[in-house]
Amino acid sequence: MVRVTADYLNVRIKPSxxxxxxxxxxxxxxxxxxxxxxxxxxxxERWYKIKMDEKSVYINSEYVDRIGE
Numbered sequence: 001m002v003r004v005t006a007d008y009l010n011v012r013i014k015p016s017x018x019x020x021x022x023x024x025x026x027x028x029x030x031x032x033x034x035x036x037x038x039x040x041x042x043x044x045e046r047w048y049k050i051k052m053d054e055k056s057v058y059i060n061s062e063y064v065d066r067i068g069e
Contacts, residue, residue, distance in 0.1 A: 013057060
């Protein structure tokens with residue numbers, strides 16, 4: 001599980017800042033998500049795959065804290 005630490009965080013349809021947004025709404029600080037998968041990009045960025053609004057989307061690990069297991 002992860003908790004968002006940024007004031008507002010965009011979700012992406014692919015694990016890249018250049019990917020299109022996965023939702024029109026930003027995620028607010030303190031929101032928690034179960035992690036479905038973890039992806040490490042070639043550039044060394046870690047992304048977490050989460051479920052939001054019945055869709056699988058990605059959030060950058062730089063803006064969240066791991067909590068629990």
